[in-house]
Amino acid sequence: MASKVRLYLDHPLAQGQTVQLPAAQAHYLSGVMRLPAGTVLSVFDGRSGEFDATILQANKRGGELEIGELTRPFQPPPDLWLAFAPIKKARTDFIVEKAVEMGAARILPVLTEFTNSERVRVDRLQAHAVEAAEQCGGTFVPEVAEPVKLAKLLDGWPGGRRLMFCDERLVGETGELPDLPGPWAVLVGPEGGFSQAERTRLRKLDGAHPVSLGPRILRADTAAVAALTLWQHRLGDWR
Amino acid sequence: MASKVRLYLDHPLAQGQTVQLPAAQAHYLSGVMRLPAGTVLSVFDGRSGEFDATILQANKRGGELEIGELTRPFQPPPDLWLAFAPIKKARTDFIVEKAVEMGAARILPVLTEFTNSERVRVDRLQAHAVEAAEQCGGTFVPEVAEPVKLAKLLDGWPGGRRLMFCDERLVGETGELPDLPGPWAVLVGPEGGFSQAERTRLRKLDGAHPVSLGPRILRADTAAVAALTLWQHRLGDWR
Numbered sequence: 499m500a501s502k503v504r505l506y507l508d509h510p511l512a513q514g515q516t517v518q519l520p521a522a523q524a525h526y527l528s529g530v531m532r533l534p535a536g537t538v539l540s541v542f543d544g545r546s547g548e549f550d551a552t553i554l555q556a557n558k559r560g561g562e563l564e565i566g567e568l569t570r571p572f573q574p575p576p577d578l579w580l581a582f583a584p585i586k587k588a589r590t591d592f593i594v595e596k597a598v599e600m601g602a603a604r605i606l607p608v609l610t611e612f613t614n615s616e617r618v619r620v621d622r623l624q625a626h627a628v629e630a631a632e633q634c635g636g637t638f639v640p641e642v643a644e645p646v647k648l649a650k651l652l653d654g655w656p657g658g659r660r661l662m663f664c665d666e667r668l669v670g671e672t673g674e675l676p677d678l679p680g681p682w683a684v685l686v687g688p689e690g691g692f693s694q695a696e697r698t699r700l701r702k703l704d705g706a707h708p709v710s711l712g713p714r715i716l717r718a719d720t721a722a723v724a725a726l727t728l729w730q731h732r733l734g735d736w737r
Numbered sequence: 738m739a740s741k742v743r744l745y746l747d748h749p750l751a752q753g754q755t756v757q758l759p760a761a762q763a764h765y766l767s768g769v770m771r772l773p774a775g776t777v778l779s780v781f782d783g784r785s786g787e788f789d790a791t792i793l794q795a796n797k798r799g800g801e802l803e804i805g806e807l808t809r810p811f812q813p814p815p816d817l818w819l820a821f822a823p824i825k826k827a828r829t830d831f832i833v834e835k836a837v838e839m840g841a842a843r844i845l846p847v848l849t850e851f852t853n854s855e856r857v858r859v860d861r862l863q864a865h866a867v868e869a870a871e872q873c874g875g876t877f878v879p880e881v882a883e884p885v886k887l888a889k890l891l892d893g894w895p896g897g898r899r900l901m902f903c904d905e906r907l908v909g910e911t912g913e914l915p916d917l918p919g920p921w922a923v924l925v926g927p928e929g930g931f932s933q934a935e936r937t938r939l940r941k942l943d944g945a946h947p948v949s950l951g952p953r954i955l956r957a958d959t960a961a962v963a964a965l966t967l968w969q970h971r972l973g974d975w976r
Contacts (some may be wrong), residue, residue, distance in 0.1 A: 573952065592831075595956075595959075596959050599953055599954075599955050599956060599959050600951075600953075600955075600959070600963070601951065601952075601953060633954075633956070634953040634954045634955065634956075635953055635954045636953050710975065711975070712839075712840065712969055712973075712974060712975040713812065713840075713974055713975075714838055714839075714840060714873040714874055714875050715838075715872075715873050715874045716838050716839075716873065717834075717838060717872070717873075720834075720835050720838050720839070720962055723959055723962040723963055723966070724839070724962055724963075724966040727962070727963040727966040727967060728966060728970060730951055731967060731970075734951075735951060735952055736949065736950070736951040736952075
């Protein structure tokens with residue numbers, strides 16, 4: 499019971515088109531998955547929905563697909579950003595994967611005072627976002643932004659975008675998400691938490707809502723999924 | 738700013754005791770962390786809370802700690818089990834780690850029709866649960882049970898224990914968790930989902946509540962965190 503291969507194509511799609519495949523994807527279909535010409539896949543472009551596509555030919559140098567019927571309409575995620583402090587490489591990869599599955603529209607690596615991280619490779623994280631979108635059945639691929647310092651991000655914070663930030667010192671306070679629609683962002687701190695200065699700055703931000711994630715200390719990747727769950731359940735496309 | 742080392746000790750603890758360390762933990766303190774005698778750690782036994790403990794001596798063959806003040810009372814998690822279908826090794830390890838951070842009281846590997854997994858090493862998973870408890874600041878270590886077939890688990894399902902099961906076909910239905918306290922379990926399916934027969938069986942179980950986790954397909958480790966978040970937020974110790 500093999501399920502259909504699902505590919506993101508960086509090319510606007512429409513039924514009836516013939517699309518050239520880049521060498522890497524053609525090699526994946528022919529050399530890795532060993533799919534013969536005539537095989538039907540699912541493809542999506544991040545803006546037009548999901549289509550059936552038939553392999554016309556594919557080898558390690560390139561290939562061609564014929565785009566068939568629309569199988570799923572384009573479903574953009576809610577206007578929700580996930581901002582997070584990058585941590586160890588494997589955990590950062592996980593956070594990006596989780597953000598895509600959980601339906602974040604934009605992913606922002608943020609450098610905080612206690613961030614202790616190697617250099618962030620945005621191209622690699624973007625490739626992870628594509629893979630996660632292929633895997634989770636979504637029709638959208640969130641952009642991974644260039645890393646930015648938290649202070650700079652807050653200086654230029656867009657008016658009207660609310661910010662849910664997860665503060666492990668909040669246990670006992672209610673910290674319930676308000677039922678306010680519109681653009682939001684979720685901010686998850688590094689494993690050492692936010693500094694006192696950062697916490698003060700965040701609480702003063704217009705539209706900021708501190709939220710507790712329970713009495714145990716969550717790893718950053720766990721916290722990202724938990725925070726996105728609370729938001730999606732209350733305000734997003736899980737309702 | 739090094740934070741205190743935190744160790745689980747498989748020994749009932751009380752202030753004023755002198756506790757013998759097994760060789761592995763003594764080696765960790767002396768050889769890996771290079772902590773000299775006199776260093777103060779945090780220790781917990783999974784039932785008495787968390788204590789300060791001073792290293793009297795430690796080398797690779799063994800060591801001794803003196804137990805000091807209680808620093809955190811014992812806080813048992815709510816009576817919530819996490820049942821999940823084991824998947825690839827790394828993901829299974831993650832699910833156990835996440836279950837501990839999220840405050841599950843018992844972790845049950847469950848074999849379903851679409852489970853496609855190597856042999857489950859319960860001792861290794863239990864060690865992961867201990868590490869996660871050390872890391873997340875909890876004072877409790879959930880037991881990892883022996884794997885059991887889903888049909889057998891449901892045949893012997895304890896009366897009065899409600900079951901939240903996460904069904905990816907539920908999108909559109911509400912599937913809200915009822916506000917009913919008491920013993921619960923969360924069941925997360927394998928990446929291929931439940932079979933039709935399993936789904937029917939689950940829906941017929943007394944006290945079963947299907948819940949949707951949104952329009953995208955979540956990996957099993959993501960689904961475990963998301964489901965535990967919904968439960969803890971509504972019925973558990975995040976309230």
